[in-house]
Amino acid sequence: MVDGTLSGSSFPTRRVESEGILRLLLLVLALAMPLATLAYLKIQSTRMSYAMGEIKERIHQEEELQRKLLLERSRFQRDEEVQVYATKVGLEPRKQGLLIRRAFTPEDQRIAKLRPVTSEGL
Secondary structure, eight states, rough: OEEEEEETTSSHHHHHHHHHHHHHHHHHHHHHHHHHHHHHHHHHHHHHHHHHHHHHHHHHHHHHHHHHHHOOOOEEEEHHHHHHHHHTTOOOOOOOOOOSSSSOHHHHHHHHHSSSGGGGGG
């Protein structure tokens, strides 16, 4: 028979196989999509947590800088008030050019060996 209803024809069998493969692929895709979405959301959540950590650190640094600036401003205002009071009273401004070194230099150590300091000289 020519119409394709012969039992030896491979056309109906191939159609059933391709539908089975297509259904299997759709099933795999239907199962993989939620897992892929879950993985994507987890990655985005991790990225957001890192970004939030950086933002919190930046906010902390800005608050610390603002605290330091406010402290410095209050010191400056206090110094200005002291200067105004000293000018009113007629005091001389003190010399601030004198610096005291905190560590001994090798030259200081050499001089100390040559001339020991006694408590009587004070």
